[in-house]
Amino acid sequence: MVKNIISRIYLFIILLFLYAPIVILMIFSFNDSKSRAKWNGFTLKWYESLFSDPDIKKALYYTIIIAILSSIISTIIGTLAAIGIHNMQKWKKIFIMNVTYLPILNPDIVTGISLMILFIFVNLKLGFTTMLLAHITFNIPYVILSVMPKLKQLNKHLYEAALDLGATPLYAFYKVILPEIMPGVITGALLAFTLSLDDFVISFFNTGSGVTNLSITIYSMARRGVEPTINALSTLMFIVVLILLFIVNKRTSKDTN
Amino acid sequence: MKKRWISYPYLLWMIIFIIVPLILVLCFSIFISTDNGLQFSLNNYKRFMEPLYLKVLWRSVVLAGISTIICLILGYPVAMILASKQMSKKSFLLFLCILPMWMNFLLRTYAWMTLLEKNGFINKILSFFGIGPFQLLYNNAAVILGMVYNFIPFMILPIYSVMKKIDPSVIEAAEDLGANQITVFKKIIFPLSLPGVFSGISMVFMPAVTTFVIPRLLGGGQFMLIGNLIERQFLLSGDWNFGSAVSIVMMIIILISMAIISKYDKEHEGGQLW
Numbered sequence: 288m289v290k291n292i293i294s295r296i297y298l299f300i301i302l303l304f305l306y307a308p309i310v311i312l313m314i315f316s317f318n319d320s321k322s323r324a325k326w327n328g329f330t331l332k333w334y335e336s337l338f339s340d341p342d343i344k345k346a347l348y349y350t351i352i353i354a355i356l357s358s359i360i361s362t363i364i365g366t367l368a369a370i371g372i373h374n375m376q377k378w379k380k381i382f383i384m385n386v387t388y389l390p391i392l393n394p395d396i397v398t399g400i401s402l403m404i405l406f407i408f409v410n411l412k413l414g415f416t417t418m419l420l421a422h423i424t425f426n427i428p429y430v431i432l433s434v435m436p437k438l439k440q441l442n443k444h445l446y447e448a449a450l451d452l453g454a455t456p457l458y459a460f461y462k463v464i465l466p467e468i469m470p471g472v473i474t475g476a477l478l479a480f481t482l483s484l485d486d487f488v489i490s491f492f493n494t495g496s497g498v499t500n501l502s503i504t505i506y507s508m509a510r511r512g513v514e515p516t517i518n519a520l521s522t523l524m525f526i527v528v529l530i531l532l533f534i535v536n537k538r539t540s541k542d543t544n
Numbered sequence: 545m546k547k548r549w550i551s552y553p554y555l556l557w558m559i560i561f562i563i564v565p566l567i568l569v570l571c572f573s574i575f576i577s578t579d580n581g582l583q584f585s586l587n588n589y590k591r592f593m594e595p596l597y598l599k600v601l602w603r604s605v606v607l608a609g610i611s612t613i614i615c616l617i618l619g620y621p622v623a624m625i626l627a628s629k630q631m632s633k634k635s636f637l638l639f640l641c642i643l644p645m646w647m648n649f650l651l652r653t654y655a656w657m658t659l660l661e662k663n664g665f666i667n668k669i670l671s672f673f674g675i676g677p678f679q680l681l682y683n684n685a686a687v688i689l690g691m692v693y694n695f696i697p698f699m700i701l702p703i704y705s706v707m708k709k710i711d712p713s714v715i716e717a718a719e720d721l722g723a724n725q726i727t728v729f730k731k732i733i734f735p736l737s738l739p740g741v742f743s744g745i746s747m748v749f750m751p752a753v754t755t756f757v758i759p760r761l762l763g764g765g766q767f768m769l770i771g772n773l774i775e776r777q778f779l780l781s782g783d784w785n786f787g788s789a790v791s792i793v794m795m796i797i798i799l800i801s802m803a804i805i806s807k808y809d810k811e812h813e814g815g816q817l818w
Binding site: 294297298301302304305306308309311312315364365367368369370371372374375383386387389390392393394395396397398400401402403404405408420423424427431481485487488492501502505506509510513517518520521524525528529532536 | 557566572618637658664761775788
């Protein structure tokens with residue numbers, strides 16, 4: 288009994304440590320003073336200035352466009368890749384999977400600078416295209432890793448049965464394989480979308496000519512000092528991530544059951 | 545289902561965007577351009593062995609190491625409490641523990657900037673008691689705090705997922721045989737949780753040792769860590785050759801430690817994020 292109470296108190300303290308900074312940040316996004324310590328009354332003016340700030344609007348636009356494009360492209364390439372890799376001979380499969388793990392295991396900064404070197408080497412101007420290519424590159428492995436387990440569960444005779452019953456390979460793919468692996472595909476797409484929304488390090492090295500995402504904007508603002516509009520921005524981003532996670536979580540718990 | 549060709553777009557992508565860039569980094573680190581064209585040289589690696597840079601490496605390893613130990617000390621009990629069977633609303637509490645991990649990394653770091661700065665929240669509370677204000681930002685402790693705060697979910701999660709799989713009947717058997725709680729922990733729970741501990745250590749240490757954002761924002765830039773060193777070579781001083789050499793060294797250190805750790809974590813059950 289005593290042990291249980293101590294456990295609960297300990298857990299509470301850790302959760303306090305984890306959430307107090309976020310909650311304080313959120314509360315002060317409604318504070319009518321630039322100070323982070325004094326409460327001057329409720330206001331929404333930081334949200335207003337957030338929505339009227341052209342830099343943030345542009346960054347938001349790029350963040351969302353890149354997240355959507357990179358998650359769609361990486362889901363298509365990654366899903367096809369997973370199916371192909373699944374049917375390869377063992378040693379080839381092991382080799383390709385090891386390379387696929389590289390962007391996940393490698394420090395972000397190494398992935399970031401290596402892509403930057405490539406883009407500058409081939410004379411591709413750093414900007415929207417390079418950032419998109421970089422995001423697709425680090426998203427594909429996560430899609431492959433989400434789809435692979437579903438392929439392993441798939442009964443391989445299903446596809447053959449469909450072909451025997453006269454389905455064309457393409458028709459069999461759409462009607463038999465795709466519905467079976469769909470949960471993995473959607474989880475991978477959502478994961479890619481979230482990772483792309485959140486990325487800083489790789490984007491930081493692979494962007495240029497005025498193209499930024501929200502993380503880069505926050506970094507440059509934070510480097511200049513504390514700014515209440517960032518508080519407002521964090522509150523909104525936290526809510527969006529919460530909603531996204533809720534969807535992903537619902538999906539994965541449905542999958543495992 | 546023999547259609548291997550549908551993975552070819554990815555294989556092409558993989559070669560262009562994963563393999564070629566890494567080869568380019570390697571080339572930049574071992575070739576320098578001289579008057580007679582490119583020349584093989586290990587000078588950039590030798591330069592990294594100078595005391596100035598070794599100190600940076602050492603400082604990164606020490607700060608990341610201290611953060612990892614703190615994460616382990618704080619996180620292990622959390623994982624143990626969450627995995628214990630008496631806890632109600634377990635999955636919700638676990639969700640709460642790992643939720644911050646999905647919040648933007650920069651915002652989490654920024655949150656501490658607003659708390660620690662000179663007229664920030666903590667100093668205001670302290671001044672209420674008549675002490676301070678203190679300079680809480682821009683020192684090693686602030687950097688470690690930032691690392692612990694950002695990476696502790698990566699310690700809790702793998703330990704929890706390993707502990708959850710410990711068969712409760714093993715613990716009951718030990719208790720039936722007369723072991724007290726300390727012995728049960730020492731002889732059963734702790735050894736069985738080691739794979740999770742190892743993957744937790746790697747998942748905290750790796751990002752901590754390579755980060756350049758936390759030292760830049762909470763350390764104020766005067767505390768250069770290895771990530772900052774790389775960033776500077778590419779974005780400020782433009783010395784790609786040296787920056788590449790540092791990156792290669794860091795990559796090798798990390799891949800080797802990953803390989804060692806995955807030996808202890810054979811079933812890969814600790815590393816999963818869901």
